[in-house]
Amino acid sequence: MSGYLSDVAALARKDLLLELRGRDTLPAMLLFVASALVIFHFALPSGTGELAGLGLLWVAIVFTALLGLSRAFVAEREQGVLDGLVLAPSDRSAIWLGKAIAAFAFLALAEVVALPLFALFFSSVDGATVAGVVLADVGICAVGVFLAAMSIATRARELLLPVLFLPLAIPLIVGGVGASVTENPGRYLGFLALYDLLFATICWASFEYVVAE
Amino acid sequence: MWLRNNALAASAALAAVLLASAIALIAFYVPVDADQGLSQKIFYFHVPIALTAYACFGWGAWKALRHLWKRQEGADLESYVAIHLGVIFGAMTLLTGSIWARASWGVWWAWSSKQLVLFLVLFLFYCAYFMLRFSVEPGPRRANLSAVYALFGVVLIPISFLAIRLAEDFIHPTVFTSNGPQMSGSMFFTFCVSWAAMLATFGALYRLELAGKRIDARMRELRELLA
Amino acid sequence: MTSGEKYVAAAYLVVFLTLLVYVVIIASKLQRLEAALTDLVERVRARG
Numbered sequence: 001m002s003g004y005l006s007d008v009a010a011l012a013r014k015d016l017l018l019e020l021r022g023r024d025t026l027p028a029m030l031l032f033v034a035s036a037l038v039i040f041h042f043a044l045p046s047g048t049g050e051l052a053g054l055g056l057l058w059v060a061i062v063f064t065a066l067l068g069l070s071r072a073f074v075a076e077r078e079q080g081v082l083d084g085l086v087l088a089p090s091d092r093s094a095i096w097l098g099k100a101i102a103a104f105a106f107l108a109l110a111e112v113v114a115l116p117l118f119a120l121f122f123s124s125v126d127g128a129t130v131a132g133v134v135l136a137d138v139g140i141c142a143v144g145v146f147l148a149a150m151s152i153a154t155r156a157r158e159l160l161l162p163v164l165f166l167p168l169a170i171p172l173i174v175g176g177v178g179a180s181v182t183e184n185p186g187r188y189l190g191f192l193a194l195y196d197l198l199f200a201t202i203c204w205a206s207f208e209y210v211v212a213e
Numbered sequence: 214m215w216l217r218n219n220a221l222a223a224s225a226a227l228a229a230v231l232l233a234s235a236i237a238l239i240a241f242y243v244p245v246d247a248d249q250g251l252s253q254k255i256f257y258f259h260v261p262i263a264l265t266a267y268a269c270f271g272w273g274a275w276k277a278l279r280h281l282w283k284r285q286e287g288a289d290l291e292s293y294v295a296i297h298l299g300v301i302f303g304a305m306t307l308l309t310g311s312i313w314a315r316a317s318w319g320v321w322w323a324w325s326s327k328q329l330v331l332f333l334v335l336f337l338f339y340c341a342y343f344m345l346r347f348s349v350e351p352g353p354r355r356a357n358l359s360a361v362y363a364l365f366g367v368v369l370i371p372i373s374f375l376a377i378r379l380a381e382d383f384i385h386p387t388v389f390t391s392n393g394p395q396m397s398g399s400m401f402f403t404f405c406v407s408w409a410a411m412l413a414t415f416g417a418l419y420r421l422e423l424a425g426k427r428i429d430a431r432m433r434e435l436r437e438l439l440a
Numbered sequence: 441m442t443s444g445e446k447y448v449a450a451a452y453l454v455v456f457l458t459l460l461v462y463v464v465i466i467a468s469k470l471q472r473l474e475a476a477l478t479d480l481v482e483r484v485r486a487r488g
Contacts, residue, residue, distance in 0.1 A: 168365070251444035255447065
């Protein structure tokens with residue numbers, strides 16, 4: 001068990017270190033989310049309430065996540081490292097978990113900038129929204145990393161990722177927006193937790209079939 | 214014995230008989246609905262087609278599981294055909310649902326119809342299945358990826374349904390009153406016959422498409438042997 | 441025909457046409473298979 005967790009930690013640390021040195025994904029995500037928020041200002045005609053802005057925040061989060069996720073396995077594929085990881089004597093689901101944790105870190109860092117920016121441009125962000133963002137991030141990263149691994153194996157590669165991801169992201173948007181705009185966010189937060197539980201389990205259980213030959 | 218050798222013909226015959234019976238019942242037996250009028254009769258096709266589409270996706274997921282878990286020969290092809298038919302039935306659901314919405318409420322699309330919205334989400338998801346499948350070379354890799362995706366789909370169905378239910382609280386669509394399942398005896402009977410007809414149609418088309426694809430695969434094998 | 445009848449007819453027509461198109465596609469696929477089979481038989485015969 002501790003071997004598994006240390007594998008996961010090592011894999012996550014590898015991705016974080018690579019990003020620290022390379023510094024290409026995170027700045028792109030930050031710039032993207034800032035630009036998206038500015039575009040939303042111009043996309044919302046006057047008279048639409050502040051709730052519309054909150055809804056668009058979730059659009060920004062999902063598409064920023066997609067931007068980062070599309071790079072998730074590119075490095076491994078370019079350097080042919082994925083086969084090495086797969087042959088390593090550890091449970092292959094560790095690859096998924098390590099990368100999902102790294103992706104979560106990137107997304108969270110992007111949101112640390114995005115949420116205050118949103119509060120500045122549009123309307124203040126309450127605790128329920130933040131809780132929704134955290135819970136939704138878990139789902140986004142779990143499913144997103146999984147689907148990124150699948151799309152890397154195809155001819156279309158990263159182009160396939162948004163196509164595969166967006167239908168699965170619909171429940172996350174519903175949960176997130178619901179937590180942000182309605183009076184009783186508890187239901188929506190519970191729903192997000194359910195989504196995370198179900199999909200993280202199925203991702204964890206079936207990842208080895210995605211990378212196996 | 215004859216039944217086993219001619220399973221395809223038998224299932225096609227069964228589907229034909231059931232479909233004919235269903236149409237006869239809908240046209241001549243079941244009474245016109247008091248509230249909604251004649252257009253309510255679309256319901257007798259629309260809902261069974263929707264339920265059959267769910268059955269297709271479920272069957273596809275079952276075959277996917279058999280492929281991943283038991284490494285069953287041919288399960289991947291069966292899963293693919295089931296999902297393919299599911300998408301066709303899903304498209305028919307969306308089309309008939311849209312016509313019914315137009316007939317009942319005057320609009321071609323109604324976000325308030327939870328069933329239609331759910332089908333739209335599933336339709337998008339399973340169309341992506343084909344994009345995935347056609348982007349990978351045939352082989353064990355493609356089979357594995359398709360199977361895993363099919364399983365995701367089946368988990369997505371209840372989750373999406375829940376999501377759409379929850380979304381109604383803040384989307385506030387213009388609510389149209391719709392007839393619940395308070396059917397009289399004759400309506401229920403007609404509905405059941407129609408549902409059986411749709412399932413039988415799926416069964417027949419499933420066998421048909423599978424037979425064609427299997428022959429295709431063996432032809433390819435033969436050609437390689439002779440080349 | 442009242443508009444109600446028109447919509448019912450349209451819905452049933454959609455289903456019927458979809459199934460028909462599906463059968464036509466399968467039929468053309470079968471024709472292609474038949475042609476390939478004929479070609480293969482010729483090849484085997486040519487081999488002697």
